[in-house]
Amino acid sequence: MWATPARLQxxxxxxxxxxxIRYIGRYNDRRLYPLVDDKLQTKLLAKHHGIxxxxxxxxxxxxxxxxxxxxxxxxxxxxxxxxxKGSGGKGILVVERQQDGxxxxxxxxxxERVDLERHVSNILSGLYSLGGTPDVAVxxxxxxFDEVFAAYTYEGVPDIRVIIFRGYPVMAMMRLSTAASxxxxxxxxxxxxxxxxxxxxxxxxxxxFNRPREDHPDTGHGLASLYVPGWDALxxxxxxxxxxxxLGYLGTDMVxxxxxxxxxxxxxxxxxxxxxxxxxEGLRRRLxxxxxxxxxxxxxxxxxxxxxxxxxxxxxxxxA
Amino acid sequence: MSRVPFYLLVGALLVxxxxxxxxxxxxxxxxxxxxxxxxxxxVEAQVNFDAENGPVRIDLALPSNQPGFRxxxxxxxxxxxxxxxxxxxxxxxxxxxxxxxxxxxQLYYSAxxxxxxxxxxxxxxxxxxxxxIGWERPYDTAAREVIDxxxxxxxxxFTFTRELIKEFTDQRQGENARLLLSQYERPxxxxxxxxxxxxxxxxxxxxxxxxxxxxxxxxxxxxxxENEKWVLINPRTGEQGKxxxxxxxxxxxxxxxEVQGGSDSRxxxxxxxxxxxxxxxxxxxFADDTLLNFSIHSLPIEEQALFKTILLxxxxxxxxxxxRVLVGLETSGTFMPVLIALAFIQTTLITGLVGFxxxxxxxxxxxxxxxxxxxxxxARVSAVIITVIAIISLFSVMAYxxxxxxxxTITFFPMIILSWxxxxxxxLWEEEGPKEVLKQGFGSLLTAVLAYLAMNNPWVRHITFxxxxxxxxxxxxxxxxxxxxxxxxxxxxxxxPLAKDD
Numbered sequence: 001m002w003a004t005p006a007r008l009q010x011x012x013x014x015x016x017x018x019x020x021i022r023y024i025g026r027y028n029d030r031r032l033y034p035l036v037d038d039k040l041q042t043k044l045l046a047k048h049h050g051i052x053x054x055x056x057x058x059x060x061x062x063x064x065x066x067x068x069x070x071x072x073x074x075x076x077x078x079x080x081x082x083x084x085k086g087s088g089g090k091g092i093l094v095v096e097r098q099q100d101g102x103x104x105x106x107x108x109x110x111x112e113r114v115d116l117e118r119h120v121s122n123i124l125s126g127l128y129s130l131g132g133t134p135d136v137a138v139x140x141x142x143x144x145f146d147e148v149f150a151a152y153t154y155e156g157v158p159d160i161r162v163i164i165f166r167g168y169p170v171m172a173m174m175r176l177s178t179a180a181s182x183x184x185x186x187x188x189x190x191x192x193x194x195x196x197x198x199x200x201x202x203x204x205x206x207x208x209f210n211r212p213r214e215d216h217p218d219t220g221h222g223l224a225s226l227y228v229p230g231w232d233a234l235x236x237x238x239x240x241x242x243x244x245x246x247l248g249y250l251g252t253d254m255v256x257x258x259x260x261x262x263x264x265x266x267x268x269x270x271x272x273x274x275x276x277x278x279x280x281e282g283l284r285r286r287l288x289x290x291x292x293x294x295x296x297x298x299x300x301x302x303x304x305x306x307x308x309x310x311x312x313x314x315x316x317x318x319x320a
Numbered sequence: 321m322s323r324v325p326f327y328l329l330v331g332a333l334l335v336x337x338x339x340x341x342x343x344x345x346x347x348x349x350x351x352x353x354x355x356x357x358x359x360x361x362x363v364e365a366q367v368n369f370d371a372e373n374g375p376v377r378i379d380l381a382l383p384s385n386q387p388g389f390r391x392x393x394x395x396x397x398x399x400x401x402x403x404x405x406x407x408x409x410x411x412x413x414x415x416x417x418x419x420x421x422x423x424x425x426q427l428y429y430s431a432x433x434x435x436x437x438x439x440x441x442x443x444x445x446x447x448x449x450x451x452x453i454g455w456e457r458p459y460d461t462a463a464r465e466v467i468d469x470x471x472x473x474x475x476x477x478f479t480f481t482r483e484l485i486k487e488f489t490d491q492r493q494g495e496n497a498r499l500l501l502s503q504y505e506r507p508x509x510x511x512x513x514x515x516x517x518x519x520x521x522x523x524x525x526x527x528x529x530x531x532x533x534x535x536x537x538x539x540x541x542x543x544x545x546e547n548e549k550w551v552l553i554n555p556r557t558g559e560q561g562k563x564x565x566x567x568x569x570x571x572x573x574x575x576x577x578e579v580q581g582g583s584d585s586r587x588x589x590x591x592x593x594x595x596x597x598x599x600x601x602x603x604x605x606f607a608d609d610t611l612l613n614f615s616i617h618s619l620p621i622e623e624q625a626l627f628k629t630i631l632l633x634x635x636x637x638x639x640x641x642x643x644r645v646l647v648g649l650e651t652s653g654t655f656m657p658v659l660i661a662l663a664f665i666q667t668t669l670i671t672g673l674v675g676f677x678x679x680x681x682x683x684x685x686x687x688x689x690x691x692x693x694x695x696x697x698x699a700r701v702s703a704v705i706i707t708v709i710a711i712i713s714l715f716s717v718m719a720y721x722x723x724x725x726x727x728x729t730i731t732f733f734p735m736i737i738l739s740w741x742x743x744x745x746x747x748l749w750e751e752e753g754p755k756e757v758l759k760q761g762f763g764s765l766l767t768a769v770l771a772y773l774a775m776n777n778p779w780v781r782h783i784t785f786x787x788x789x790x791x792x793x794x795x796x797x798x799x800x801x802x803x804x805x806x807x808x809x810x811x812x813x814x815x816x817p818l819a820k821d822d
Contacts, residue, residue, distance in 0.1 A: 002812050003819035013815045017645060018805040063696070090751060118694045125697030127747065189752065210817055276818060 012282030014273060019249075023287070027166065027248025028269050035245050036267040040084040040138050049244045051237060052263045054080070054140040054255075061136045066120050069139070070113055073098075078142030081120060083128040083135045089186055091128030093119050094156075096142065106155040107182075143263065146256040148229060151221040154178050157255055159185055160196070160228060162235065163271055163283070164250040166293070167242035168302045169235050170286040170310065172196040173278035174228070178208070179218050192216060193278030194223055199311040201231025206316070207278050214316060224316035234262040235303045241267060243299070279312075286310055326803065333796035340789025353779065359435040360392070361529050362592045363567070364621040366428055367577060369585035371421035376581035380429060381525075381570035382412040389433040389567055397428040411572040425582070430621060433567065446520035446545035447573055453516050459503060462496035467517045477519045477546035478553070478560065484513060485558035507540040507555045520545035522573035524552070526566045531593040532625040538569055538576060538589070590622040595782070629662065631784040634794045636661050636771040641801050643767050648808030651764040652744050659734045660764070661771035666732035669772060673765070675715065675730040676738075680761075682711050683742035684749070691746065705739040 008015075014023075035041055046053045057079055058072045073079050077098070083091040093116075095103040102110045120137045122128070129135040149158045156177030163171045173193050180190030187193045192213055195204035203226040206213040215222045228234060238252040241264065251271025257263050276282055289309060297305065345352060367380060382405070385391055396403055401416040416427055455463050470483035488497045488506060500509055507523045514521040525538040542553045552562045562568075570576050579585040619627065636658035643649045651657055664672035686707050690700055715730050741764075749757045774780055783790055807815075 001816065003816040005807050005812065007819040008807055008812065008815055011818050013807075013818050015805075015807040015811045015815075016648065017808060021803065021805050114694065121694070121696065127697050207817075210814070212817075276815065280818065282818060 008282070012284030013276055014283045014287070016273065019273060023165075023249040024270055028250075029246065032246050033269050036247065036250075036269045037087075038084050039082060039086070039266055040136055042264075042267050043138070045244055046264050049240065051240065051244065052257075052260055054143050054257075054263060054265070057139040057141055059084075059136050059138055060120050060124065063121060063124055066117050066124070069117060069120050069137075072139060076141050080140045080142055081116075081123070082138050082140070083123040084138050085129035085133070085135050086123075087128075089184060091119075091123055094142065143255050143265075144258040146229070146258050149176075149226075149256070151219050152176050152216050152223070152226055154216075154218040156181075156185055156191075159265055160234065160254045160256070161271070161275060162238040162252050162254065163275060164238055164242050164252055165287055165290050166248050167239055167297075167299070168290045168293075169198055169239050169306045170290060171275050171279055171281075171283060172198060172201075172235075173275045174203070174226070176216060178216070180208075187272075187274040187277070192223075193274060194226060195275075195279030195281075196228060197312050197314065198235070199307045201228035201234070202314060203227060203316060204312055204314045205278070205280050207280075210277060222316070224314065228256065230256070230261055232303065235306070236299055237262050237264060239299050239303050280315065281312075323803075326799070330796045330799050333792045333799070337789040337792030337796065340792070341787045344787055344789065352783070358596055360594055360596050361389070361433045361435065361567070362430060362594070362621050362624075363433060363527065363529070364428060364430040364590045365587055366426060366590070366622070367585065367587045369425055369579050369582040371418075371423060371425050371582045373422040374420065374581050376416075376418050376421050376425070376579070378416040378427065378580075378582070378585075379406075379575075379578040380414045380416075380427075380587065381572075381574060381576045382414055382429070383431060383433070383567060383569045384412050386568055386571070387562075388436060388564060390436050392432040392434050394429065394431040396430075401427065411570075411574055413574075421581075428620070444543070444545075444550055444571070446550070447522045449518065449520060450512075450515045453512055456503075459500060462499045463513060463516065466494075466496050466500065467513055471517065477514075477521075477544055478551055480517065480519060481510075481514060481521070481542065481544045481553050482558045482560065484510060485553070485555060489558065507542065510542055510555050514542075514544065524568055524571040524573065525576050526552075526562075526568050527589055527591070528563075529565045529567055529591055529593070531591070532628050534588075534590040534622050534625050536589045536591070537587075541566075541568075543571070543573075590620075590625055592621050592625050592628070594785075628781070628785050629665075631788075631791065632665075632775045632781065633658065633662075634791055634798075635775050635780055635784060638794055638798055639771040639774050640767060641798050643770065645801050645804055646809060648810035649763045649767060650760050651767050652741055652748070652760045653737070653764070656737055656741055657764050657767035658771055659737050660768040661775055663733045664768065664772040665776055667729040669769070671729060672772075673769070675733065676765070676768075678715060679708060679711050679730070679733065679738055680742055680745065683708055683738070684746055687742050687746040688749075691750070701739060701743050704742055705736060708735050708739050708742070 035045060040059060043053050043056060057076055060066060060069060060072075069081075073095075078094075078096045080095070081093045086092065094106055095111075095116075096106045097104050099110070102112055103116060104110050123135055123137040126134045143157055145153075145157045152158055152174075153176050158174055158176050160172060160174050162169050173195050175185040175187065176192040176194065177185050178190055178192055182189065185191050187207070190209060192206055192208045194206045196202065197204055203223050206215075206223040208217060213223065234254055234256070238254060241250060241252050242248075245267060247267075247269055249269075249271070251268035253265040253268065255263050255265050273283075286309075293305075363383075365380065367378060369376075369378070378401075382394070383389075383391065396414065396416075398416050400421070401418045403417075404415050406413055406415050414429060466484070466487050470480055470487055474480035474483045487494065488501065488510075493501075503509075504512065511521050511523055521542055521544045523540045524543045526541050527536065527538055530536075540555060542555050543550055544553055551560050552566075553560050577585060577587045637655065640651075640655060640658060644651070644654075660672075660676060663676075666672075667675060683704065687700075687704055690703055690707075693700075695703070712730050712733065712735065719730070745757050745761065748760060
């Protein structure tokens, strides 16, 4: 039920306090936070650096413009409305398709025009933003996620979280939404976390509610066969976010689009620690190794370094 | 990045804090424990008035030794005014005078009173009966009837007074009583009636002593005489006898405050209780205030009372830091629990918990309706604030109706904070489900209860109020905790699967 601190220490597990002081406090300059806390800024910055992100349909920044939302999304089959300064996935509304003047969410639930407008209005009032400050609503086109993942998700888009430490990809996991998580990709809400091998992008082990999991709870598909195609490209994209933002301890959320390949969804200057659970391994050893690297390396060299040092054997039975 | 300056700062804070504390303990004889001491009340009267651009004379009645209280020292503060203490017919009063004054003026008088066992009676001469009490036309019959009624149901002056007061209390208030009350104030009316019935009685003014109270006023009491004996009777309830916490400020039937050459005059009282070792209690300890005797006790009492609460807040903050950094408890709003704990101090724990849960639960129900109205955030939270005020008013009235006086203390809750709590909980409910709401709600309440227990502990209250050095020690502790990189208690459970051998 309980682990001793010494045991966790020996396993290299990092706790919240250590993360906050030792990594976020030391490597993330507060001045740079707005770059990642404001999704609109991140998007524009990414465009500038040639990093692909989902298409921007438009933004809404005044209550007056709220009634133009319907017009804005008129031609988009599916779209996502998110608060620019939201955190933890709060306030993200996903519309899969439009039907008879209404909007259908991935769950099949239908919402009306007023619901859509209220949601945008709430975003503008700052309901979902950090500190409750007035916010901007960002409307993006829906990602057509790669079909290789269709069997591993329930309603939501499976996203890939890579922790980038001083530009090196140190650990990665895929988050699969489930019925229990209500289509959301948050592990504490019941999404399945799948640790990914940094070298190959293949699944290492699955976790749901802190317990090992060999298959997706809703689709029943075995996790052992899960791997991310185009893994190297994805890692390059993630690692280059270091140059883009200057943040030393960074969580990058990526998706694989059917047509455009790996895309940056959002960045996080305070990435959570659940990734250790999904990988069944503490971050400490990897972070210590990166901290010892004195020389500055190119993106390619950093990815190669990580792939060389952080290789792992999967724990999943391949028979599944 | 060197951590040396950090540890130097923490070390300096610790050393200075400990030295200040020890110095105060040994040099000023302030004990570390609150028990075995004499209680001292420090009472401050503040006289306010507007001077009318000319000579002003102010007379303020002063308290004297009486059963239960012994006057230790008294001080006044009044810039530019001449002052003399006068004593006539055994009544004491202070007289301030000035040749020329204009605009609002403030005068202070403070007294230190030692609480004694004082069972001995003090003698008081009965006042002369007022013979010529004139009643106007409809009131004379009413007065006579009320007196006759009370007379029939009583045996002596004391029971007569009690019956008379009963005539004027809510349950038995008759037509006559209502008529009389419409013309006269209750205490004045009662003395008039008593005098008319040949009972020697007068109004004296008392002060209810309650620790940390500010802006209090005197309450009138009836002193009723018969055969060399007298008793004090509460004109509002008819209860007989002097409560222990009642200080008779003026007990000769004179006016408490008289101002000549000024208008809009009033007097208000602040009071504070502190404990002193018996030896120190007798001599005036705070006469020589040096810089080293850096103590809140040198402030006016009104501010001292305020500080008694303010100095507890760091304790609450420490509890929050401990629970978040060492335990990893989730709360809704970081320091919201401290504010709730402060409210608990006023309401007592059980009443506070019940009140808090009631307000938040009803608030959540109403908030869920508001969310359907599609409102802007600021307007919605404002609506929640008004709702919270309405709930609190409703509960207060209901509690009063059911005779639960404890329910009235619900008004001590910080309403804006409660409204934000409801708003946040409601959003949490919509987004993460009721489980998360319960989790955070439980975390917040647990933190609030622990902070309350820490802040309400008599020893903690004694230490924080009497030793300012402790604040520096608290600061050092919080700084050290802010530097803690180890695991949180709940993480030992969260990461437990990682500790297993593969």
